[in-house]
Amino acid sequence: MxxxxxxxxxxxxxxxxxxxxxxxxxxxxxxxxxxxxxxxxxxxxxxxxxxxxxxxxxxxxxxxxxxxxxxxxxxxxxxxxxxxxxxxxxxxxxxxxxxxxxxxxxxxxxxxxxxxxxxxxxxxxxxxxxxxxxxxxxxxxxxxxxxxxxxxxxxxxxxxxxxxxxxxxxxxxxxxxxxxxxxxxxxxxxxxxxxxxxxxxxxxxxxxxxxxxxxxxxxxxxxxxxxxxxxxxxxxxxxxxxxxxxxxxxxxxxxxxxxxxxxxxxxxxxxxxxxxxxxxxxxxxxxxxxxxxxxxxxxxxxxxxxxxxxxxxxxxxxxxxxxxxxxxxxxxxxxxxxxxxxxxxxxxxxxxxxxxxxxxxxxxxxxxxxxxxxxxxxxxxxxxxxxxxxxxxxxxxxxxxxxxxxxxxxxxxxxxxxHGLQLETDMAHLIEEEQARAAAAEAAIAEIERVQHELAEGKPDADIYVAAAAGIMDRYRARIEAQSRAGEDAALARKVDAIEARLRVAGLKAERKTIFRLLRARKIGSETARKLVRELDLMEARYEG
Known part of the structure; x- marks a missing residue:
């Protein structure tokens, strides 16, 4: 003991x-x-x-x-x-x-x-x-x-x-x-x-x-x-x-x-x-x-x-x-x-x-x-x-x-x-990260197209699959376009990404606050709340990580 x-x-x-x-x-x-x-x-x-x-x-x-x-x-x-x-x-x-x-x-x-x-x-x-x-x-x-x-x-x-x-x-x-x-x-x-x-x-x-x-x-x-x-x-x-x-x-x-x-x-x-x-x-x-x-x-x-x-x-x-x-x-x-x-x-x-x-x-x-x-x-x-x-x-x-x-x-x-030392910016890592994001986005677009055709084949509502895939692929194409910019455009794109990340985090926190409010009011069960909060936590970690 x-x-x-x-x-x-x-x-x-x-x-x-x-x-x-x-x-x-x-x-x-x-x-x-x-x-x-x-x-x-x-x-x-x-x-x-x-x-x-x-x-x-x-x-x-x-x-x-x-x-x-x-x-x-x-x-x-x-x-x-x-x-x-x-x-x-x-x-x-x-x-x-x-x-x-x-x-x-x-x-x-x-x-x-x-x-x-x-x-x-x-x-x-x-x-x-x-x-x-x-x-x-x-x-x-x-x-x-x-x-x-x-x-x-x-x-x-x-x-x-x-x-x-x-x-x-x-x-x-x-x-x-x-x-x-x-x-x-x-x-x-x-x-x-x-x-x-x-x-x-x-x-x-x-x-x-x-x-x-x-x-x-x-x-x-x-x-x-x-x-x-x-x-x-x-x-x-x-x-x-x-x-x-x-x-x-x-x-x-x-x-x-x-x-x-x-x-x-x-x-x-x-x-x-x-x-x-x-x-x-x-x-x-x-x-x-x-x-x-x-x-x-x-x-x-x-x-x-x-x-x-x-x-x-x-x-x-x-x-x-x-x-x-x-x-x-x-x-x-x-x-x-x-x-x-x-x-x-x-x-x-x-x-x-x-x-x-x-x-x-x-x-x-x-x-x-x-x-x-x-x-x-x-x-x-x-x-x-x-x-x-x-x-x-x-x-x-x-x-x-x-x-x-x-x-x-x-x-x-x-x-x-x-304190006060001018530290070098590691541009090689930034370029490497942007290139990796672009390559991953290209692979994602190709896979989304393949899965979309596979799911929509022979379905009467094939246009729904096309629309869903187009919305997702547009986000990936925006990432590829941002990577292709150079100089001030790239810096501006990173600034826009940072602003977007802050806005997304604010939205995620509002979502989580609402879920907890619904849980306290007993309008949703604890299992449902746990699942939704877990998803929001993972998304917030992605933007703040």
Whole structure:
């Protein structure tokens, strides 16, 4: 009963944080509010959540990484692959080695393997936190896509490095040759398992759906179970469950491109996954705050073992680690950008150097979040001989401090850096969207004509079918005509579309208000009202999406 109560309290705290974020309208990202609420729960409530690292890892990481892989724009991932790989692999390795050595030098009481583990766990970034911070300020789409791609891959690379560091801490030995071979097996095996599990499950459910029909509820449940299946099988085979979850998400996006799922399934499934993402990320930050008071007390004791007595040294450690992370990230971004510009000039391509503010913004955008906390909480409680894991509470506290301070720095710095910058308009995406709309409209006209002839053939009232089809096709022809315009005509057409969308939304809201009024007056039944409101909601989502 106590476990259920704790879960309900954590979920309630996540909901309250969302209400407070909207009501207060303060320039404070939601994760910080959730940490504060968690801290209040930890100080006031008479319980403390005891986290089992393996269970915590299993519950939170597979769905979050799976969803990141599923939803990340693949074209942008391929286009900026060199930049993303440089940040997600090169910068992670540099962070683990450089910051790990720095932490061990700064805190000798923390063993080198544990310092590397801490450096590995603070290397992944969190684009969700960046999105929350930059929601009030326009942020370049390409920059956001790079951050998303970096986060997707550095989650995996950082947590794989964490796995090796923990193994070294437990055994007391480390072999570069064995670690390299093990890394290849762990990485390749994890990716293969994620791909295979997702492909087999999707092939099976698609076959069943084609032959026996599709049930929306079971389809959604299958999508929820896939990341856990991939993760557990990979871990059973001693591969990376993290990479398996990421690969499963990427495979899911390619599998879903077939478009076989029903529209209702996609709409409801997206809603379910939005709730999962919101709840999982929120609970992680609330748990961070809830654990903070007890971790602070234990970490203070660890600091005294290093020869210090003032708990203020904890703040110094956190500030120093954040500064080291920021300097490394800025240096890596600057060198990578200079190298890319140099190669472009060698090829004869003229590329304008981005403003220094963008480079600094990329450095500040390296916010740590849910994955960092989830990873550090998986540090073992004891060593192989049964003795306590060295400096575990201190490592958890420092990771928490890095998360909080990086959130504060980004929430203050990003709006200042991005405010007033002239952001480029991504005309390529606008043109691509308009061309896709026109192509879809042409296909729709051809299909409507075919179905109209099929329905009207041999019917005495064939003119009714012709008139109905003509009205629908006129709307599609208007879309094609709008796409064919250029320059100011295209901009005017988009403005007209925006005005039309607002008018349609106003009409839909009036319809829905009337339906609810009729329901309250008992002039229509609840089932009828539910069906009509559902239709109106879907149409409104189409215009406001």
């Amino acid at each position: 106590q476990t259920i109560s704790i879960v309900l309290i954590l979920l309630l705290a996540v909901v309250v944080s969302e209400f407070l974020s909207r009501m207060l309208r303060l320039p404070i990202p939601r994760p910080l509010l959730q940490i504060a609420l968690g801290g209040a729960i930890g100080l006031i409530a008479d319980f403390r959540v005891t986290l089992n690292p393996e269970i915590f890892f299993l519950l939170f990481l597979p769905p979050l990484l799976f969803l990141d892989g599923w939803r990340i724009p693949k074209e942008e991932l391929v286009r900026d692959r060199k930049t993303i790989l440089a940040l997600a692999l090169g910068l992670v390795v540099l962070t683990v080695l450089g910051v790990g050595l720095f932490i061990h030098f700064m805190i000798p009481a923390m063993p080198l393997a544990v310092a590397f583990a801490l450096a590995a766990v603070i290397s992944p970034t969190d684009p969700i936190a960046v999105s929350a911070i930059a929601s009030r300020v326009p942020i370049p789409k390409r920059m956001m896509h790079i951050l998303e791609g970096e986060s997707l891959l550095n989650d995996a690379s950082g947590l794989v490095c964490l796995r090796f560091a923990i193994a070294a801490a437990l055994t007391g030995t480390f072999s570069l040759y064995e670690a390299t071979l093990n890394f290849i097996w762990v990485a390749v095996g994890g990716i293969a398992v994620g791909f295979a599990v997702t492909w087999i499950i999707n092939a099976a459910k698609n076959w069943i759906a084609r032959h026996y029909g599709e049930d929306t509820g079971s389809q959604i449940l299958i999508s929820v179970l896939i990341p856990f299946a991939a993760y557990l099988l990979a871990e059973h085979l001693e591969c990376s469950g993290i990479l398996a979850a990421v690969a499963a998400g990427l495979t899911m996006s390619f599998s879903e491109a077939s478009g076989q799922a029903l529209a209702t399934t996609r709409v409801r499934r997206n809603t379910v996954w939005d709730v999962i993402q919101f709840a999982a990320n929120g609970i992680i930050f609330v748990l961070l705050g809830e654990q903070l008071p007890a971790i602070l007390r234990s970490a203070a004791e660890t600091v005294r073992l290093t020869g210090h007595h003032d708990p203020g040294w904890l703040l110094i450690y956190v500030l120093a680690i954040n500064l080291a992370l920021a300097v490394l990230r800025f240096a890596w971004a600057w060198v990578s950008l200079s190298f890319s510009l140099f190669r472009a000039r060698r090829r004869g391509v003229v590329v304008e150097r981005p403003s220094w503010r963008f480079v600094v913004a990329m450095s500040l955008a390296g916010v740590r979040g849910a994955i960092t906390l989830a990873g550090v909480l998986t540090l073992p409680l004891v060593l192989s001989d049964g003795s306590p894991f060295p400096a575990r509470d201190l490592a958890i506290f420092l990771a928490m401090g890095v998360i909080i301070l990086s959130l504060i720095a980004a929430s203050i710095g990003l709006p200042l850096l991005l």
